[in-house]
Amino acid sequence: MYAQMVKSTGKALLSREEMSPQERAFQDRIDQGEKIEPKDWMPEGYRKNLIRQIGQHAHSEIVGQLPEGNWITRAPTLERKANLLAKVQDEAGHGLYLYCAAETLGVSRDQLFEMLHTGKMKYSSIFNYPTLTWADMGAVGWLVDGAAIMNQVPLQRTSYGPYARAMVRICKEESFHQRQGFQIMLTMANGTEDQKRMAQDALNRFWYPALMMFGPSDKDSVHSAQSMAWKIKMNTNDELRQKFVDETVPQAEFLGLTVPDEHLTWNEDTGHYDYSEPDWNEFFDVISGNGPCNTERLEARKMAWDDGAWVREGMLAHARKSQARKAAAE
Amino acid sequence: MTEALFEFLLRQGDNSLVLGHRVSEWCGVAPALEEDIALANTALDLIGQTRLWLEYAAEVEGKGRSADDLAFLRDAYDFRNMLLVELPNKDFGQTLMRQFLFDAFQVPWLTALKSSSDQHIADIASKSLQEALYHLERSRDTVIALGDGTKESNARMQEALDRLWPYAGEVFRDDEIDIAMAKKHIAPRPSEIRQTWDATLKETFEAAYLTLSEDRFAHSGGRTGQRHTEHLGHMLATMQVLQRSYPGATW
Numbered sequence: 001m002y003a004q005m006v007k008s009t010g011k012a013l014l015s016r017e018e019m020s021p022q023e024r025a026f027q028d029r030i031d032q033g034e035k036i037e038p039k040d041w042m043p044e045g046y047r048k049n050l051i052r053q054i055g056q057h058a059h060s061e062i063v064g065q066l067p068e069g070n071w072i073t074r075a076p077t078l079e080r081k082a083n084l085l086a087k088v089q090d091e092a093g094h095g096l097y098l099y100c101a102a103e104t105l106g107v108s109r110d111q112l113f114e115m116l117h118t119g120k121m122k123y124s125s126i127f128n129y130p131t132l133t134w135a136d137m138g139a140v141g142w143l144v145d146g147a148a149i150m151n152q153v154p155l156q157r158t159s160y161g162p163y164a165r166a167m168v169r170i171c172k173e174e175s176f177h178q179r180q181g182f183q184i185m186l187t188m189a190n191g192t193e194d195q196k197r198m199a200q201d202a203l204n205r206f207w208y209p210a211l212m213m214f215g216p217s218d219k220d221s222v223h224s225a226q227s228m229a230w231k232i233k234m235n236t237n238d239e240l241r242q243k244f245v246d247e248t249v250p251q252a253e254f255l256g257l258t259v260p261d262e263h264l265t266w267n268e269d270t271g272h273y274d275y276s277e278p279d280w281n282e283f284f285d286v287i288s289g290n291g292p293c294n295t296e297r298l299e300a301r302k303m304a305w306d307d308g309a310w311v312r313e314g315m316l317a318h319a320r321k322s323q324a325r326k327a328a329a330e
Numbered sequence: 331m332t333e334a335l336f337e338f339l340l341r342q343g344d345n346s347l348v349l350g351h352r353v354s355e356w357c358g359v360a361p362a363l364e365e366d367i368a369l370a371n372t373a374l375d376l377i378g379q380t381r382l383w384l385e386y387a388a389e390v391e392g393k394g395r396s397a398d399d400l401a402f403l404r405d406a407y408d409f410r411n412m413l414l415v416e417l418p419n420k421d422f423g424q425t426l427m428r429q430f431l432f433d434a435f436q437v438p439w440l441t442a443l444k445s446s447s448d449q450h451i452a453d454i455a456s457k458s459l460q461e462a463l464y465h466l467e468r469s470r471d472t473v474i475a476l477g478d479g480t481k482e483s484n485a486r487m488q489e490a491l492d493r494l495w496p497y498a499g500e501v502f503r504d505d506e507i508d509i510a511m512a513k514k515h516i517a518p519r520p521s522e523i524r525q526t527w528d529a530t531l532k533e534t535f536e537a538a539y540l541t542l543s544e545d546r547f548a549h550s551g552g553r554t555g556q557r558h559t560e561h562l563g564h565m566l567a568t569m570q571v572l573q574r575s576y577p578g579a580t581w
Binding site for chain 1: 361365377378381384398421476478486573576581
C-alpha cells in the first residue's frame with residue numbers, strides 16, 4: 001500500500017440529509033458504480049483527498065526507485081541486473097501515470113514535487129528502510145510489491161476514472177515484480193548457508209515494515225469512513241493486512257523461512273492467522289521523519305531535482321526557441 | 331583466429347556492459363521522470379546486448395565459461411571496452427555527451443556488422459541496431475537541445491565535449507585484431523566508420539552551437555586492455571562484489 005495515513009479533509013461523514021442536492025447526486029453516482037471523470041462536478045473534499053492519495057502513491061513510486069537502485073550496480077548476474085533495471089523503469093513509469101492522474105485534478109507535477117520536497121506530502125513508510133543485502137531485492141519484490149498489490153487490486157474499481165485506469169496497468173506489472181522477488185528469495189533460500197542467512201535476515205527486517213504498509217489499525221484510523229463512502233478506499237487497513245498475512249505465511253513456509261513472530265498461529269475458528277501487530281510507535285516515528293533512511297531518501301530526491309534544474313531549464317528554453325524559429329519561418 | 335574473434339567479441343560486449351553499468355548508476359536521480367525512464371531503458375538495452383555478445387564470446391572461447399563468468403570474474407586488465415565508456419557519469423550533460431559520441435559510432439558500426447560473414451554476429455548486430463538507432467536519436471536530440479538551450483546548458487555541454495573528446499577517437503585506431511576481422515569479412519576496420527561518425531558529429535554540434543576541437547589526440551589502451559583508466563577498477567569492485575565474495579553461489 002503506497003498511500004497510508006492519507007489525511008482526509010477532517011469533516012465527518014455526512015448523512016444524506018446533510019448533503020446538498022449536488023453532493024447527493026454525486027454520492028448516488030458512486031453508489032451505482034459509475035466512474036467520476038475529470039470534468040465532472042465533485043465535492044472539494046473528494047478532490048483534495050484524491051490529490052493527497054494519488055500524490056502519495058506517485059511519490060512512493062519514485063522514492064521507491066532508490067532502495068532498489070541501491071543494488072542495480074551490484075546485481076550478481078546479467079539477468080538479475082536486467083530484471084531489476086526493468087522493474088525500476090516500470091516504477092518510474094507508474095510514477096508518471098499517477099502524476100498524470102493527479103494532474104487531471106488540477107495540480108501540476110511540479111507542485112506535487114514541491115510538496116514532496118518540503119515534506120508537505122508523504123510517501124510510503126516502507127521506502128525509509130535500507131536495503132542491506134541482495135536478499136532484500138527478493139524481500140522487497142515479494143513482500144513490498146505483494147503488499148502493494150493487496151491494496152491496488154481493489155483500487156482498480158475505485159470511483160475516480162483516471163486513477164482506476166492507472167491502477168489496471170500498474171497491477172499487471174506489480175504482480176510480475178512480485179513473482180520476480182519471490183524467485184530471488186527462492187534461489188537464496190535454497191542456496192548456500194550465507195544466502196539462506198541473508199534470506200532469513202531480509203524477512204526479519206522487512207516483515208513488520210511490510211505489515212505497516214497497510215496503515216494503522218482500523219480503530220486508530222480516523223480517516224477511513226469518508227474515503228470508503230467515496231470509494232477512494234475500498235477495504236479497511238486491517239482487512240487488507242489480514243489478507244496479506246494469510247497469503248504470505250504459507251509462502252514463507254514454502255521458502256523454508258521463519259516469519260519473525262512467535263505468536264503467529266493458524267486460528268481454526270476464524271479461518272485466519274493470528275499475528276502480532278507491528279510496533280506502531282516505530283511506524284509513527286518513520287512517518288514523522290525518523291525512519292532509518294528518511295533523510296537520505298529526501299536528500300537524494302532533492303539533489304536530483306536541484307542538480308537537474310539546468311537540464312530542465314535548457315530543454316524548456318530550446319523548446320521555446322524552436323517554436324519561435326518555426327513561427328518566424330512560417 | 332579463435333583468439334582474435336574472442337577478443338573482438340569481448341570488445342563489443344564490454345562496451346555495452348561498462349556503458350550499461352554507468353548509465354544504470356543514474357537510477358532514480360535523473361533531472362526529470364522521463365529521463366529516469368529513458369536512462370533505465372538505455373541501460374536495459376545495453377545490458378541485454380551485453381548478454382548476447384558475451385554469451386557468444388564464451389561459446390567461441392570454448393573453456394566452459396558463461397557470459398556471467400566473463401562479466402563478473404574478469405579483472406580490469408582483461409576488459410576490452412573503449413576508455414570513453416568507463417569514464418564516470420559526472421553531470422547529466424557529460425552522461426549524454428558520452429552516450430552521443432558512443433551512439434554516433436555504434437549506429438554505423440552495427441549497420442556494417444549486419445553484413446558480417448559470421449551469421450551469429452550479423453544477428454546480434456541486427457537486433458542491437460534497432461536499439462542503437464533509438465539511442466542515437468535521443469542522445470543527439472538531447473545534445474542539440476541542451477547546446478541550444480540556455481547559456482548555462484550550452485556551457486556545460488561544451489565542457490562535456492571538451493572533457494570527453496580526447497577519449498572519443500580511440501575506437502578508430504585499427505590494430506591487429508581489427509585487421510584480422512576485416513580479412514575474414516567479419517567486421518570492417520573501425521577507421522572505415524570514421525567519416526560517417528565525423529559527419530554526424532559535425533551536423534549535430536552545428537545544430538547544438540558547440541565547437542569541436544581540431545585536435546585529433548586520442549587516449550588509448552581500453553580496447554587492447556593495455557591501460558584502462560583508474561575508474562574501471564572501482565566500477566568492477568562494485569559490480570562484481572557478490573560473485574567475488576561468494577564464489578560458486580547461484581543467484
